[in-house]
Amino acid sequence: MAVRLVDWCWRHALAVVVASLAVTAALGWYAAAHLSLDTDESKLISSDLPFRKVEKTIDQAFAHATDRLAVVIDGPTAELAEDAVERLARALPAAHKGIVHGAARPAEEMYFRKNGLLFLSPAELEQIVERLVQAQPLLGSIAKDPSLRGLLASVDLVLQGISHGQAAPKDIEPLLAQLDKPAAAIAAGRTPEPVDWQGLMSGGPAKDAPRRFLMVHGPLDYGALEPAADLIGAVHATARDLGLVPEKGYRVRITGSLALADANFATVAEGVEISAPLSFLAVVALLFWGVRSARVVAAIIISLIVGLVGTAAFATAAVGSLNPISVAFAVMFVGIAVDFGIQFVTAYRNERFLKDDPRAALRGAAASMAAPLTLAAIATAVGFLSFMPTDYTGVSQLGLIAGCGMIIALVIDFTLLPALLALLRPLPEKEPVGLRLQGADAALRRHARPIVLAGCAVGLAGAALLPLMPLDFDPLHLQDPKAEAVATFMDLAKEPDNGVYHLATLAPSVEAARALADKLSDLPEVHRAMTVTTFIPEGQDEKLAMIGDVAMVLGPTLNPARVLPAPSPDELVAAIGKLAGQLEAIAPDHPPSRVLAGHLKAIAAKGPRAAAEYQNAAAAGLPALLSGLRRSLEAEAVSLDTLPAEMKREWIATDGHRTRVQILPKFDVQDEEQRRRFIAAVSAVAPEIAGAPISMEEAGRVVIRAFAIAGLGALAAIGLLLWLMVRRVLDSVLVLAPLVLGALATVIGARLAGIPLNFANVIALPLLLGIGVAFNIYFVVNWRNGVTDHLSSPTTRAVLFSALTTGSAFGSLAVSPHLGTASMGMLLFLSLSITVASTFVVLPAIFHLIGKPK
Incomplete structure (x- = not known):
């Protein structure tokens, strides 16, 4: 039937190609119009599992808490961070209507900023109360004038008290030290650091970190690669517009499940942009090297494109929406389908060397490849489809699409590919297609027994290490650690x-x-x-009484009847110069006062620009400080x-x-x-x-279970398939034995290379089984047909270049910045290399030990 089909396509080549391209165009339009992308990572694991049901129950109970961005704002000081988060919260919804639905600070944080004093011990609260009362003059001055002018006026007031003997210069040394830090920097032409008012007020290191949080939510587009991209862009754009930039001491970062998912897919997309061109160039270069004919390469590439479009159309009809894992079906299809094309073309080239008639050569290629290629395609499909019964829905969808893609590739190789060869008419071969490896074949015959024994030893070592296979199911370890x-x-x-x-x-x-x-x-x-x-x-009554007392004392101070307008640049320069003169006049022998006076005079001499810089460094946090104090003194019984x-x-x-x-x-x-x-x-x-630790642990178990089910299921199904098709137990064992050896040797290789099993690279085993079956079947069929020099046969050339092209497709993934994709590429390349070595070395050695088949 295969010979007749290929012959018919040869005779009607133009009609077959035109019809194929027309159908491909229609299927391509259908896929482009209807195939979507669902980047919701929660759908990668079956929602019917117990831990997923608990997650769903909690999410439904607190639905408002899902799908939010967590914005982390670090400022130069706690006061400036407070000011920054308030400005960002107000500006975001107003500046990005339709994109940002809301921006709110965490309810717990705002609660503690009002009632936090109630959670202190009575002794701690008493110390804070005493310091607030002592700071009343300073607070009163800056409450009336929350600027550098008001701040310097409060210092001037203290200096007046010193001049009348009511205080000593050493009493204000902490305040002078804080004011001198930015003053010294500006006087020397350096960038100043803001004054730490909280540390000054508390008499020690600031307990309130200069970090604030903002929760932002808005509409999400799960059909896009990055559903929250617009929302994240809005936050960063608004932060820049407000001057919350590193140059001014701020750092605005975004995280949370939405941002992590977006960063994940952005890195995956970046990796595809790197690996896809590399993969394509490598495949084309290897095809040219392997088949040495531009016409043949063109036929294979066109067949691959048609098959890929057909597989995409099948995915559209079967699933409708791709998940973050099943999008890899394109790489899988190209990497494996190219093997089928190379095998068919190599068989045709070999027949073309032996026969002058290209039509007869094509019929001969169809006759020789019908059974092994069909068996290889079905076995590879079984390897992919083995993931379908598992709870790892992300990979099960990939298995369905890629598995059916193998059948599509097989059909194309017996229809479109022969028609393309008929139209393109590649030149006849001038020399045998096989490799010149007769010496290697002789060495395999001489050393067959030790090679097989060594293979058994490697298999036993791999089996012993299998329970110790490194595992890593932390999803963060799959992402670029440098991503924000x-x-x-x-x-x-x-x-x-x-x-x-x-x-x-x-x-x-x-x-x-x-x-x-x-x-x-x-x-x-x-x-x-x-x-x-x-x-x-606890103990609210005692603490509320203490807070009430200090509120009565400080309330009028912190809430003046009139607040002065912001000073002009000239007024700032005048205030700086005035305080410098007061310091020199009242405390000429006090070193800190004398040093500060010198720095203030230098700032005044530089003019309004330096004065404004000093205002930003010394007084920008005063409004937030006052606001925080007012809020904390409003604590009520809870x-x-x-x-x-x-x-x-x-x-x-x-x-x-x-x-x-x-x-x-x-x-x-x-x-x-x-x-x-x-x-x-x-x-x-x-x-x-429920929670991240449970998800990591349970999802890891799901993946391991999927790994085991898919691996054992693929072995069993492929074994049964082989027995049904070849009806020989020995042949089935010969196909599967190198596979098992390759899988166990991969365990050793992964241990030595430090590649743990994770969510991404778990597909390596069933994929290894499918590819390995294809390779081994070709050799077993050759052995049955009397071939004894396996490495110098055309099949070895086809398998070698097939492995190289597939390996280049997988290896290109290893350069991806996405660690999961990179690990998948490395493990696939490693397993493929070991599988090819097993097929080329161990399997022929087994043939030589058994002898000629019956």
């Missing part, structure tokens, strides 16, 4: 209180959540267990009923009963052993938990 979202996430992960690796569960009520949190807090693996009652402080609504919304579900419990790990959960300890300890108390 990844680097920011890892930065936040260093501090346990940021909770990026927390676990969460739901309790039926607030009381049950409190009791569960108490149990979980007692676990040695738990850093902290939090629920809504965590935000209700109970569950009086908690802010936005706070309750983060911890109590929409049904008003179910309450979230958040558990933070004490150890580094990126370490596999510590992660498992943490999960085991928490799940013993609360079985239904």
Whole structure:
């Protein structure tokens, strides 16, 4: 049937090519118009698994908390970071209507900024109260005039007190030191650092880090490669417009699940832009080297393009939307389908050397390749389809598309490819097609036994190392660590209180959540267990009385009836010069005063520009400082009923009963052993938990299970297929034995190369089985047909160049900046190399030990 089909396509070559191109154009239009991309990573693992159901339940209970960007703003000081986040929160929705739906600070943070004093011990609170009262004159002056002019006026007021003997110069040395740092820098022509007002007020290092968070949400386009790209772009553009740039001491970064997913796909796309041209050039160059005919290369390339379009059309009809893994079907198709084309063309070239008639040569090629090529295509398809029964839906979709693509490639190789060869009429061969490896064949015959024994030893070593195969199912380890979202996430992960690796569960009520949190807090693996009652402080009455007293004293001071307008540049210069003169006049023998006076005089001499720079460094944080103080002195008695609504919304579900419990790990959960300890300890108390550690652990198990099911299933199915088609148990064993050896040797190679098994490269095993089956079948068929010099046969040439082209397609992935793609390319290239070595060396050695077939 194959011979007749090929012959018919030869005789009607023009009609076959025109019809094929017309159908390809129609299928290409169909695929382009209807094939979409779904970049939602949550769909890569089956939603029917228990841990996914728990995730879904929690997400539905707190739906508003999903699909948000986390914007991290680092400022020069806490006050300037506070000012920056407030400005960014106001500007974002106004500047990007339709893109940014909302920008809000975390409810817990805003709650603590108002009620944080209630969570201090009475002793700590008393110290803060005393310092605030002592700073009343300074605070009163800058409250009336929150500028450098008001600040310097307050210092002038203190100096007047010193002149009347009410204080000593040493009493204001901390204040003078803070003012002198930026003054000295500006006087020397350097960039100044802002004044740390919080450190000055607290009498020590600032406890409030100069970092703020903003949660941003907006519409997402999951049909695009980067669904949140517009949202992320809006944040960065607004930050630049507001001057929140590194040159001014700010750093605005974006992370969170959305940003991480976008960074992942952006890096994948960047890798494709690098690897795709490399792969194409390498494949074309190797084809030219292997077949030595531009016409033959053109026939193979056209066949590949037609097959790829047909496979894309099948994907459109079968799944409609590609996931982040199944988009790799194109690379897989080209890498493997090129093997089929090379095998057919090599057989044709060999027949063309032996026969003058090209039509007869083509019929001979069809007769020789019908069985092995069909068997190889079906076996490769089985290798891909073996992932379909697994819960790893991302790869199962890839398996379906690529598996059916193998059948499409087979059909094209027996229809379009012969027609193209008929039209292009490649020149006849002038020399045999095989490789000149007769010496290698002789060496294999002489050393067949030790080669087979060595292969068995390698297989046993690989089997022993199989349980120790390195595993890494942290999705972050697949991404470029330099990407903003990844680097920011890892930065936040260093501090346990940021909770990026927390676990969460739901309790039926607030009381049950409190009791569960108490149990979980007692676990040695738990850093902290939090629920809504965590935000209700103890001993409120005593602390509220202290806060009320200082509020009565400072309230009028912090809220003056009239605030002066901003000073002009000339007024700033005058204020700087005036304070310099006062320092020299009142404290001429006080070194800090004398030094500051000199620096202030230098700034005044430089004029308004230097004065404005000093204003930004010394006084820009004053409004935020005053605002924070006013807010903290407004603390009120807190109970569950009086908690802010936005706070309750983060911890109590929409049904008003179910309450979230958040558990933070004490150890580094990126370490596999510590992660498992943490999960085991928490799940013993609360079985239904979700979170990043659970996802990493359970998704890893899904992948391992998929790996095992696909590998064993592919072996069993391919073995059965071989037996049904060749009806010889020995032939089936001969095809499968090098495969098993190649797989076990790959384990050794992966260990030596330090390549762990991860979400991306797990497809290597079934792919290895499919490719290896194709290679081995060609050799077994040759052996059955009486071939004894296997390495010098045309089949070896075809397999070699097929392996080189496939290896170049896979190897090009290794240069991708996306670590997952790179690891997939490296493992595929490694496994392919070992498989080819097994086919070229071990399999012929086995043939020589067995002898001639019956």
